[in-house]
Amino acid sequence: MRNVFLFIRRHFNFLFFLVLQIIALSFLFRYNKFHEAAFMNVSTELTGRINEKYNGIEYYFQLKRTNEALVKENVRLRQLLKENYEAPDSNRRMIVDTIKVDSGRSIRKYNYLEAKVVSSTTALQANYITIHRGFAQQVHPNMGVVGPQGIVGAVVNVSENFATVMSLLHRNSKVVVKLKNGGERGTVEWDGLSPLFLTLKDIPKSAKVAKGDTVLTSPISYLFPANLMVGTVYDIVPDNASNFYTLKIRPSTNFFNIEYVYVVDNRQYEEQRRLEDSTRKKVQ
Amino acid sequence: MSELLKNTIRFILFILVQVFILFKMPPLHRFITPYLYYLFILWLPFSLSRAGLTLVGFIFGLCLDYFSKTPGLHAAACTLIAYVRPFVIGLLISQEGADKNYIAPSIVSMGWAPYATYVLVLTLLHHTWLVLLEWMSFGSFLYFLGKVIASSAVSLLLVLLTELLFYRKQKFRTNTI
Numbered sequence A: 001m002r003n004v005f006l007f008i009r010r011h012f013n014f015l016f017f018l019v020l021q022i023i024a025l026s027f028l029f030r031y032n033k034f035h036e037a038a039f040m041n042v043s044t045e046l047t048g049r050i051n052e053k054y055n056g057i058e059y060y061f062q063l064k065r066t067n068e069a070l071v072k073e074n075v076r077l078r079q080l081l082k083e084n085y086e087a088p089d090s091n092r093r094m095i096v097d098t099i100k101v102d103s104g105r106s107i108r109k110y111n112y113l114e115a116k117v118v119s120s121t122t123a124l125q126a127n128y129i130t131i132h133r134g135f136a137q138q139v140h141p142n143m144g145v146v147g148p149q150g151i152v153g154a155v156v157n158v159s160e161n162f163a164t165v166m167s168l169l170h171r172n173s174k175v176v177v178k179l180k181n182g183g184e185r186g187t188v189e190w191d192g193l194s195p196l197f198l199t200l201k202d203i204p205k206s207a208k209v210a211k212g213d214t215v216l217t218s219p220i221s222y223l224f225p226a227n228l229m230v231g232t233v234y235d236i237v238p239d240n241a242s243n244f245y246t247l248k249i250r251p252s253t254n255f256f257n258i259e260y261v262y263v264v265d266n267r268q269y270e271e272q273r274r275l276e277d278s279t280r281k282k283v284q
Numbered sequence B: 001m002s003e004l005l006k007n008t009i010r011f012i013l014f015i016l017v018q019v020f021i022l023f024k025m026p027p028l029h030r031f032i033t034p035y036l037y038y039l040f041i042l043w044l045p046f047s048l049s050r051a052g053l054t055l056v057g058f059i060f061g062l063c064l065d066y067f068s069k070t071p072g073l074h075a076a077a078c079t080l081i082a083y084v085r086p087f088v089i090g091l092l093i094s095q096e097g098a099d100k101n102y103i104a105p106s107i108v109s110m111g112w113a114p115y116a117t118y119v120l121v122l123t124l125l126h127h128t129w130l131v132l133l134e135w136m137s138f139g140s141f142l143y144f145l146g147k148v149i150a151s152s153a154v155s156l157l158l159v160l161l162t163e164l165l166f167y168r169k170q171k172f173r174t175n176t177i
Helices: A002-010 A010-035 A038-077 A269-283 B005-023 B050-068 B073-092 B112-137 B141-165
Strands: A110-120 A126-131 A145-147 A151-158 A163-170 A175-179 A185-189 A200-204 A215-217 A229-237 A244-251 A258-266
Touching: A002 A010, A010 B050, A010 B073, A038 A110, A038 A126, A038 A151, A038 B050, A126 A151, A126 A258, A175 A244, B005 B050, B050 B073, B073 B112, B112 B141
Parallel strands: none
Antiparallel strands: A110 A126, A110 A258, A126 A163, A145 A151, A145 A258, A151 A163, A175 A185, A175 A215, A185 A200, A200 A244, A215 A229, A229 A244
16 A cells, blocks of 8 residues: 555656546547537636627627628528519419318427627637527527528537537538439538538439539438528539549538527427437337 | 736736637648647746646646637647656756756747757647547548648747747846755
8 A cells, every 4th residue: 555655656747647638538538429528518608708708899890791691691581571472363262171180370390599609710620609699598409500691500518698509610510411403312521621611422323413503401400491501512522432422512601700690499309309219219 | 027927917818819819810721720829838937846737738728628619639738748848848958957047948048959949849749649639530640640740830930930029038047046
């Protein structure tokens, strides 16, 4: 026993270094897997506050561009209004359905919450965006995040007033998307090479793909409503060995100057997840 | 200004510069991530004990980690260079008792060549460990090698600029021994 203490005392510095190194590495690997770490809640709140102060200054230099982006989005949404379209036949008949279920009433599945971006990076391999909206304002992990021009990422961590969003520019980010033309589904990832491009994989070679094709979110995504803009095909990477295309995608969101985003709350997320998990258990 | 106050201010400034300037810069190339923050550890006074140095390195790295949302990554690299620092200084210091006569490592206290070697060794060590950890989660060997070399070169340039811009006057303390 005495020797153990002597050993510890003699090599205290090295052991202390080892302990700290192990703590750091366990933080890192745990976070990479589960996105949680000690003090993460407190620190998100704290760094969020500092980022907000900084953003308050930086925001003034972005006002014009933000304004333009929002006006453009408003125009796009106004184009979709029902009042813009005229029904070809004006004497429609109402038919009373005999079924007791009110099929005319639609159920809201997605709810949009606006949020201000207070911090974002594009230069790292794991890029996150911090938004000024937390669980006190109904943001929870696993919510999609959409910008004025296209999808942005998914919420991974929430504190009281702030949330961190894993941006599409993250090596672990994966979003199910589809091609607008054929509807073939694939996965958008980021290869870490350039923040200007994403990679779209798993599109079968039977699909007709051309440069400039639009990529939209798929209806089977948990996080996003269908048919939101993701980006356009920039290049088709030749790969003869595979039956699937690898496509270079230019994201429609400009990650360099993003100022406002919408958090998409999928109200049936829990239900869908629970059902699928229980199915998996039953089959096993 | 007392050393503690000076280093506390440096602690905050280095993190703010790294987070709000260097991390926000549009990336030049995927291999280049400019790092400057670890200069704080290089500038810590000689008088700090080895355990203290390691602890300060850990806390400093962790603070940056909470900003960049990579808990543990920079902390691991900072702990390593903070632990290795006394060995490198012990090897490189030329004047007898320079670590007693001066407060902190600098060009004045160590001389040009030893100080440059000291910065070079710790920079390479820091970047290698940092990129190695990043490589374990994703990336390839080419990515690892390219990023260590390119980022180290850019970081060394930044350190040189910082040393020239913020020249640290250091008094020779005669009565200390």
